[in-house]
Amino acid sequence: MARVVVDVMLKPEILDPQGQAVQRALPRLGFEGISDVRQGKRFELEVDGPVDDAVLARIHDLAESFLANTVIEDFTVRVDEVAEAAK
Amino acid sequence: MTARIGVVTFPGSLDDRDTQRAIRLAGAEPVALWHKDKNLHQVDAVVLPGGFSYGDYLRAGAISRFSPVMEPVIEQAKAGLPVLGICNGFQILTEAHLLPGGMLGNDHLHFICRDQKLRVENAATSWTSDYSAGQEIHIPLKNMDGRYVADQYTLDKLEAEGRVAFRYLDFNPNGSLNDIAGITNEAGNVVGLMPHPEHAVEPLIGSGRTDGLPFFTSILKKLVNA
Numbered sequence: 001m002a003r004v005v006v007d008v009m010l011k012p013e014i015l016d017p018q019g020q021a022v023q024r025a026l027p028r029l030g031f032e033g034i035s036d037v038r039q040g041k042r043f044e045l046e047v048d049g050p051v052d053d054a055v056l057a058r059i060h061d062l063a064e065s066f067l068a069n070t071v072i073e074d075f076t077v078r079v080d081e082v083a084e085a086a087k
Numbered sequence: 088m089t090a091r092i093g094v095v096t097f098p099g100s101l102d103d104r105d106t107q108r109a110i111r112l113a114g115a116e117p118v119a120l121w122h123k124d125k126n127l128h129q130v131d132a133v134v135l136p137g138g139f140s141y142g143d144y145l146r147a148g149a150i151s152r153f154s155p156v157m158e159p160v161i162e163q164a165k166a167g168l169p170v171l172g173i174c175n176g177f178q179i180l181t182e183a184h185l186l187p188g189g190m191l192g193n194d195h196l197h198f199i200c201r202d203q204k205l206r207v208e209n210a211a212t213s214w215t216s217d218y219s220a221g222q223e224i225h226i227p228l229k230n231m232d233g234r235y236v237a238d239q240y241t242l243d244k245l246e247a248e249g250r251v252a253f254r255y256l257d258f259n260p261n262g263s264l265n266d267i268a269g270i271t272n273e274a275g276n277v278v279g280l281m282p283h284p285e286h287a288v289e290p291l292i293g294s295g296r297t298d299g300l301p302f303f304t305s306i307l308k309k310l311v312n313a
Contacts, residue, residue: 007214010191014236017194017261066153069146069182072189 002051003080004059008068009040027087044080051079090310092303093120093130097151102173102285109135109285110134113303115310117121122154130215131310132169133160135176137229137283147190147232148178155228157183162166169213169276169306170206174230176277177237186279187245193230194262202294203228203282204256209249212275212298214311223256224298228268228282235259235270235281245270253280 010016016038022035043063047055060077068075090111094117096103105141107117118130122140127133141150151157157179164170172180180186189272195197202225207218218224237245242265245251253269269280284299286292 013238014191017192017262021196031102066149067145069149069189071181071184071187072191076196 012074097140122186137174148182152182172279200229217305233240
């Protein structure tokens with residue numbers, strides 16, 4: 001088993017009201033000096049067998065067509081090195 | 088013989104029966120389509136109704152877009168089949184890239200339910216020909232993810248080509264760019280909007296107005312005259 005992480009974020013130019021609501025709450029909690037917060041999604045995919053380039057390419061396609069809507073979102077795909085090292 | 092208009096029921100659709108009723112009131116024959124259907128049973132047009140298919144999980148419309156029934160819908164819509172997406176149906180159409188742009192959560196982060204004033208900007212589509220351009224109508228709006236977004240290039244293109252079909256008037260209920268309530272594809276056969284015309288077809292119900300009925304009479308006339 002290996003873990004691949006797909007992070008999805010709204011494109012930078014798109015308003016993120018949830019992130020703004022989080023950012024506005026920070027001063028009340030005593031956190032100063034945070035000028036912006038943007039909220040995204042993280043998908044953890046547990047892959048059977050080794051994660052080779054072919055598997056990563058398939059996951060990239062999956063992220064592009066399904067996990068993210070590239071009209072409004074950007075995404076990154078990476079192997080979770082920490083999960084790999086802990087094995 | 089009248090026109091047969093399919094209404095797709097996805098898991099979590101809410102307004103499929105109201106939409107069938109609106110179609111019947113307009114004089115056409117509603118045909119229930121199931122999300123697992125692999126063909127469209129020779130319908131003349133399709134409506135993707137409102138609701139919260141798949142609980143809006145991932146993104147509104149993102150999972151429904153891959154339902155078996157969407158394969159023939161996408162294929163035939165590209166070939167000219169009239170398709171109307173209402174609310175969740177609009178979200179599914181953007182996820183399927185039959186319409187440009189995307190839908191996100193309302194900017195105020197709340198569900199909204201109100202009688203909404205709209206201006207019909209394009210009365211030349213398959214679904215709007217019984218309106219006149221510039222006509223102001225009131226139909227109910229109820230959604231969580233109603234904020235229409237697109238990049239500047241797409242917005243400019245939609246505006247230049249007259250493809251903003253409906254615009255919010257007096258009040259933008261969700262932060263949609265350019266006050267966009269609904270859009271059409273280039274050919275005018277695929278239309279999506281957030282407000283619910285199927286809830287404004289009988290004087291006895293709701294606001295007492297029937298401002299939504301022309302959607303369904305428009306398509307009927309187009310199909311019967313075709």
